[in-house]
Amino acid sequence: MKVLIVEDEPKLAAFVKKGLEEQSWEVDVAFDGQMGSSLALSNHYDVIVLDVNLPKINGFELANLLRRENLRTPILMLTALGTINDKISGFDAGADDYLVKPFEFQELIVRLRALQKRNSESGPVTNLLKIADLELDLNERIARRGGNRIELTAKEFGLLEYFIRNKGRVVSRVDIAEKVWDIHFDTGTNTIDVYVNFLRKKIDKEFEHKLIHTVVGMGYIMKEFQ
Ligand code: CA
Numbered sequence: 259m260k261v262l263i264v265e266d267e268p269k270l271a272a273f274v275k276k277g278l279e280e281q282s283w284e285v286d287v288a289f290d291g292q293m294g295s296s297l298a299l300s301n302h303y304d305v306i307v308l309d310v311n312l313p314k315i316n317g318f319e320l321a322n323l324l325r326r327e328n329l330r331t332p333i334l335m336l337t338a339l340g341t342i343n344d345k346i347s348g349f350d351a352g353a354d355d356y357l358v359k360p361f362e363f364q365e366l367i368v369r370l371r372a373l374q375k376r377n378s379e380s381g382p383v384t385n386l387l388k389i390a391d392l393e394l395d396l397n398e399r400i401a402r403r404g405g406n407r408i409e410l411t412a413k414e415f416g417l418l419e420y421f422i423r424n425k426g427r428v429v430s431r432v433d434i435a436e437k438v439w440d441i442h443f444d445t446g447t448n449t450i451d452v453y454v455n456f457l458r459k460k461i462d463k464e465f466e467h468k469l470i471h472t473v474v475g476m477g478y479i480m481k482e483f484q
Contacts, residue, residue, distance in 0.1 A: 259374060260284045262303045264294035264320065265336070266312050270359075274307065274336075277363050278370075291315025298324055303331050304374045307366075308353070310337035310344070318351040325352035328385055332373035336361070387422040389469060390482045392461060394422055403461055413438070414457050421457075421470065421480040430477035454478060 261278055265271040266289050275285045286301070288294035290313040298306060298320075306324075310317035321333050332355070335348040340358035348356050354376075355369050385396040392403045399415060401408045410418065416438045421429070431450040435441040439449075454470065462468045471479050 259304045259370075260286075260302065261305055261307060261370065262286050262288065262294065262297055262301070263307045264288045264291065264298075264312060264317070265307070265309045266290060267309075274363075274366070277367075281367060289313075291317070291320045294320055295323060298329060298331065299327060304377070305370050306331050306333045307370070308333050308335050310335060310339055310348070318347050321348070321351035321353050328387075330377075332377050334366075334369060334373060336366070387419065389422055389425050389480060390467060392422075392469060394419055401461070403465065408460050410457075410460060413453060414460065417453055417457055418461065421478070425480045425482075428473050428476050428479045433477065 259281075261283050263271055263274055263278075263285060265274065265287065268289070271287045271289065275287055278285050286297055286303075288297050292314040294306075294308070294312070295315060308317045308321060312320070315323065317335055317337065321335070324331070324333070333353045334355045334357060335353040336357050336359065337344070337348075338359045345356050354373055357366060357369060387394040387396065391405075392401070394401050394415075396419070401410050401415065401418060417434065420434065420438050434450050434454075458468075458470050462470055467482075469480050469482065471481065473479050
């Protein structure tokens with residue numbers, strides 16, 4: 259079991275770290291929200307213990323940010339803020355549980371175990387990107403539209419992933435060449451257009467509701483509504 263503690267009070271962080279290590283858990287500590295964010299997004303944790311009042315990025319913002327990045331790791335908010343509104347803000351931001359300071363250490367352990375268990379029973383963590391009825395499963399490298407699987411080549415998959423990650427934003431052919439093909443010069447060819455057309459045939463052609471739109475003179479945009 260690997261735990262991330264995001265807590266700016268060194269004494270409390272050290273106390274929780276020591277207690278969890280006595281349970282043979284592996285513990286990392288971040289002392290502000292920014293450090294918490296980079297650790298959470300670059301390592302695998304079974305559970306995250308998150309303070310609310312933190313320097314740089316507060317706990318609510320951090321929980322929100324991690325959920326927007328599709329991180330599903332269970333989050334337990336640990337905070338002195340104990341009103342019902344604080345709890346609601348915590349859950350709205352994406353927390354899974356809430357413990358008010360001061361707390362019994364034994365209760366923290368029990369709750370972390372429960373979160374970890376619930377998470378491991380819910381099966382492997384899925385990593386989905388979605389727009390309208392189109393979804394991209396990044397773990398299994400599968401695309402589906404309206405529930406039906408669409409066969410894509412690796413490049414088409416990369417192109418679609420780029421479009422979905424930038425949905426609602428115009429992307430130029432140069433952006434696509436750089437980010438999907440890793441080409442850092444103007445190819446002067448219509449390679450990008452050719453691939454976008456391949457992709458359109460697979461994900462849009464048979465559907466009334468088109469997702470990839472040409473923006474004349476600028477590039478392309480993926481969006482749900484015209
Ligand atoms: Ca604090």
